[in-house]
Amino acid sequence: MKKMQHHILQRLSVIVLAVVLAITNTLPANAQFFTQEREGLDLPENEILFYDPKADALECAGLGQDNGGVTLIGSDNLEKAWNFFIGKDLSPNQTAGILGNLIWESGSEALDPNSNQQGGGPGRGIAQWTVNERWADLVKWAAPRNPRDLAVQLEYIWYEMNNVAPYNKTAERIKATATVEEAVLLFEREFERAGKPVLGKRLHYANLALARYGGTTPGATPAPDSLRDASGCPTDGGSIAVVDGKAFPLQTTKSAITGNKPYPWCHTSQSNCHHDYNAADIMISTGTLVVAAAPGKVVKINEGRAAHVVILGDDRNVYYYTHMGRGTIKVADNQAVTTGTPLGNIGTKDDAQGTPPHLHFDILPPPYAMRMGCSGASCTRYPFQNVQPLLTTLFQALPE
Known part of the structure; x- marks a missing residue:
């Protein structure tokens, strides 16, 4: 029975190959790729093609099919978060205001994306999103990426700050702040909305971050060769011109x-x-x-x-x-x-x-x-x- 199935599969493979070759021979000699024209609002998956007779010459070696994400620059999580927000055209004071809040929320300067609220509470991640509410939204938004990844959480903070009501005015409004104190207060009021703000602690950590990184310009720092995206390939670093x-x-x-x-x-x-x-x-x-x-x-x-x-x-x-x-x-x-x-x-x-x-x-x-x-x-x-x-x-x- 197995030999008969194998024989049938071999014959089917030969037939399919013959059909493919017949179709290929009908194409123009210089046409490596062929797609039917499709118009309207729905763009086909392969609507734009690049003619290249040596198409695989520059493929990233050993590439998987992972979904990518931003490459974070820095020696630790706090510096990576600093660079991330500076890269969003926020000032050092505004960036420090955000980080002061995140340090207090997450429980330490380590800015651990795996942090859970002490005492078994519902807070999750560096912003302590409520597990069955905003955290659930983060998990859905991030899929199939790991919601416990620092880059994913930073991206989602920025996404919420711009797109998710009632937090979607946070980015616009924090850019209007001038001092660290204003930025700390604004981010807590618009984004964190804590039951007990403890603003003094948030300001303390904001000033700590500002003192540590405020004199740098990390947004223009190229990523080192050792940094790779989630697909396993090196990024090009650089800056935005x-x-x-x-x-x-x-x-x-x-x-x-x-x-x-x-x-x-x-x-x-x-x-x-x-x-x-x-x-x-x-x-x-x-x-x-x-x-x-x-x-x-x-x-x-x-x-x-x-x-x-x-x-x-x-x-x-x-x-x-x-x-x-x-x-x-x-x-x-x-x-x-x-x-x-x-x-x-x-x-x-x-x-x-x-x-x-x-x-x-x-x-x-x-x-x-x-x-x-x-x-x-x-x-x-x-x-x-x-x-x-x-x-x-x-x-x-x-x-x-």
Whole structure:
């Protein structure tokens, strides 16, 4: 019986292979990839393809299919948290105000993401989220990532500060504070909402954090080679380059881009060098942070394979970012974003449909309010902007 089943499977395999070869032979000689055109509001998973005859040349060695996340910089959890909030354009005083609260809530300067409320209470994590309420929301939001991971908890704090009522005015309001005292009070009142605030202790720890890290500029510090994202691949470190209110869409360095040989992005060209239509494919390592090039509102996200974000800019242009890793998207539908807001992390070879990991970036002018689901030559009918002049200018502002 087993021999007969094996024989049948062999014959089926031969038939399937023959069908695949027959289909392949009908394609144009220079077509490595083929997708049907699909238009409308729902973008297909593989709508943007990059033609590359040596598609696997730059794949991160030993890459798994994990979902990524931010790379934290620092020698301990407190320094990592400091760098995280400084990287959100908060001042040292504002950052210290947040950390003073988190130290008091979590129970120590260790800022342990595994901390539970003493005495068996419902508080969990560095912000002591209530287990059946905000903590449950965090767990759902983080899936499939580990909710006990420090980076996940820091990301969720920032997410709540901007998106989850009644805490969603915290980021805006803390940016209006000037002193450490104001920041401590604001974060406790708007975000923590403790039954017994004990503000003196929160202020004490805030001043401790400020004294320890207030003289540094960690937001511009490249990540060391030893730091890897959750997929197991090294990130590029670097910083976010902003010129005249627009940001290069990756937190990276010049060398991280120019070193992607033999297929680097055409960083010296003012004219379009993308296949078929105006766009850019920027080859970069898996895990590299993708950021918003301009302020606007998120109008569509896909968190699966070839994850993407569509933003309707304040300038009415439609900004499209794709080939991010599944599960790495850091924004939500209808979320307002500013220049440099983290959107996600560069995905794997699988997220790029078998091509080297890269960011596909394009801009569609008004009156379009959504990115249509075209790909390849089918996109030539639409007036996509030549993004090279903008990107090359921003590229020059990146660190070496």
